[in-house]
Amino acid sequence: MNKDNKSNKEIKDLYKNYFNIGQVGLLDKFEFSKEKVLRAQGSFIYTESGEKILDLTSGFGTQNLGYNHPSILKERIEFASKEMMPFSRLFFNQSIALLSEKMALLLPGNLDYSFFCNSGAEANEGALKLAYKYHNGNRNLLIHNENSFHGKLIATSQITDSPEVYFDFQTSLETKCIDVTDIDLLKKTIEANSKNIYAIILEPFSASLAKPVEYEKLCLINDICKEEDIILIFDEVYSGFYRTSNLFYFMNEENLCPDIVTYSKSFGGGIASISGYTVDSKVFKKSYGSQKDALLHSSTYSNYVEEDKIALKTLEIFSDAEFIKQIHLKRDYLASKVENLTKLNNVNSLSGDGFHWGIGFEKVNLLNTDKLLKILPLEITKDPRFVEKLYVSAIINELYTKYKILTYAGFNKDIKLFISPPLVIENSDIDYFVDAFEDILDKQPLILIINFVKNYLLRIFNKD
Ligand SMILES: Cc1ncc(COP(=O)(O)O)c(C=O)c1O
The missing domain is CATH 3.40.640.10 (Type I PLP-dependent aspartate aminotransferase-like (Major domain))
Structure with missing residues (x-):
């Protein structure tokens, strides 16, 4: 393999040995950790395996203009x-x-x-x-x-x-x-x-x-x-x-x-x-x-x-006046779409402005599984917000694995899923996200969590 073209697995190993070992563990929980990014343009990221990912994180706020304007x-x-x-x-x-x-x-x-x-x-x-x-x-x-x-x-x-x-x-x-x-x-x-x-x-x-x-x-x-x-x-x-x-x-x-x-x-x-x-x-x-x-x-x-x-x-x-006019139209379209998400199962709050929205969820009742989890000898399961974090992570993972949509969550005082697209996102891509999100929230939280954990275990097992 060309020294300048490492596989994703090789890059991960370099992270483990020379960059940040804990970060590998954090990212590994998500399906996107097995992808190597080749390039990015507008609202999309393109991976080595041929996937086209709709990025609703805007690179943590850095890509308001879209990638590579x-x-x-x-x-x-x-x-x-x-x-x-x-x-x-x-x-x-x-x-x-x-x-x-x-x-x-x-x-x-x-x-x-x-x-x-x-x-x-x-x-x-x-x-x-x-x-x-x-x-x-x-x-x-x-x-x-x-x-x-x-x-x-x-x-x-x-x-x-x-x-x-x-x-x-x-x-x-x-x-x-x-x-x-x-x-x-x-x-x-x-x-x-x-x-x-x-x-x-x-x-x-x-x-x-x-x-x-x-x-x-x-x-x-x-x-x-x-x-x-x-x-x-x-x-x-x-x-x-x-x-x-x-x-x-x-x-x-x-x-x-x-x-x-x-x-x-x-x-x-x-x-x-x-x-x-x-x-x-x-x-x-x-x-x-x-x-x-x-x-x-x-x-x-x-x-x-x-x-x-x-x-x-x-x-x-x-x-540029025309650019501002266009992003204001887009902003209004996005607002009208995300406002409807509050009607979905398990969504209990929506807040935000412009192109940054946070969706909060009902507390998930996992039929006492949460009590069981606390007994496990794993540090993270002792976190009082563990199940909430698990649910939002499962939604992020499902959006990615099934719909190729990249999102992220915030674990400040409130746990929220963020919808934060580039300002240049197309209306049809906003619609695509809304449909995907509706499909996902139709599923029982336990099913989503099982999918999330199953994906994770499979990746570990396959050493992806
Ligand atoms: C409101 C706010 N202030 C400060 C910072 C810190 O910026 P940086 O990570 O570039 O140091 C951030 C980063 O996300 C932020 O959101």
């Missing part, structure tokens, strides 16, 4: 063919200048100054540093929201409140986790920590719960922050770039403007690893406006010309 690919190829200078720190970088300007033009209020880095967590940590510097270290407390997800670096894992990120790593931030949307509680917390809170960070739309915060509450939080000179940071890492129903979720409400917004995922057009934050100009100038402070926050690749160019092209696409 032609204009983005063209930009990459052009960059390489012109032997452009990929890195520029001591020379002024036109791409970074234009990208910053474009962000300022697209964002409301005085959100004018941007910084670009490579991941959502990095963007959030950069925003936290800037917010802390704003009060010159005279305020020390950072407030974050219940059930939040802000990333997995040292500081961002501390302000992530999800059972998925359960381990307490050593940190140095002084933080408080409250239900930020409980306005009375927020006011009391501010009163009890008078002039000590430097920032509040929250997701206006939580992707891990597929749940928006009401605009009325966001506006109240915004007003309180302005009154108390607290920096308000909106984390739109997932919800940005029309994943929800606007460029950013908060932009649906005219009176709403945070001090800092953070973003990533589809900012790079599905190809470039780029993230960023944009800051109110007054806040930026106070924090980092002087020459002494100008480089307090930077990283080697934060000036990466090629990624900036791709992001600029992405923003061009996202500002």
Whole structure:
């Protein structure tokens, strides 16, 4: 076998020995773990075994434009063919200048100054540093929201409140986790920590719960922050770039403007690893406006010309009036279809916005099998939400094995199946998913779970 063309099994072995042994165990539970991906285009992934998979995960929010959007690919190829200078720190970088300007033009209020880095967590940590510097270290407390997800670096894992990120790593931030949307509680917390809170960070739309915060509450939080000179940071890492129903979720409400917004995922057009934050100009100038402070926050690749160019092209696409008109039509079509799913057996909730929807399910009663499972000497069966996780995993597996549809689930406070397609998905593909989902939910949960476990055992047995 050609050294550069490993089989899926060989790749798995390399993962086991050199990359991440536990991840192999996690992925192995699903049928897709036996497939090797050859290429991806639009809403579809093509595998070596000849399968065409409809991707309703959008590559975890990175593929809002669909895989390998032609204009983005063209930009990459052009960059390489012109032997452009990929890195520029001591020379002024036109791409970074234009990208910053474009962000300022697209964002409301005085959100004018941007910084670009490579991941959502990095963007959030950069925003936290800037917010802390704003009060010159005279305020020390950072407030974050219940059930939040802000990333997995040292500081961002501390302000992530999800059972998925359960381990307490050593940190140095002084933080408080409250239900930020409980306005009375927020006011009391501010009163009890008078002039000590430097920032509040929250997701206006939580992707891990597929749940928006009401605009009325966001506006109240915004007003309180302005009154108390607290920096308000909106984390739109997932919800940005029309994943929800606007460029950013908060932009649906005219009176709403945070001090800092953070973003990533589809900012790079599905190809470039780029993230960023944009800051109110007054806040930026106070924090980092002087020459002494100008480089307090930077990283080697934060000036990466090629990624900036791709992001600029992405923003061009996202500002095209016809493109926006089309995705709004698609958004409305998707909403009308997913709303009907609440009528199906075992579905007990639906929440979301735009192109990111979460479906919750009734608690499955497995005729006391769950009690039996708890006796098994397996760590995962002790998880109180084990059966719920098993059911949603069985649905994911059935969607994949029978219908070649890729979905994923979130195990934050609520367990939800996510429907998060690229914005370019065809209406007929939305219909195809809805029909498949209806067929699956017609089946007894126990049958789905048995299929899931059977598939898994067969794969282990066949060493796929
Ligand atoms: C809302 C939110 N914030 C931050 C992050 C972290 O982004 P990254 O994984 O790129 O560090 C994510 C990742 O999914 C996210 O959804």
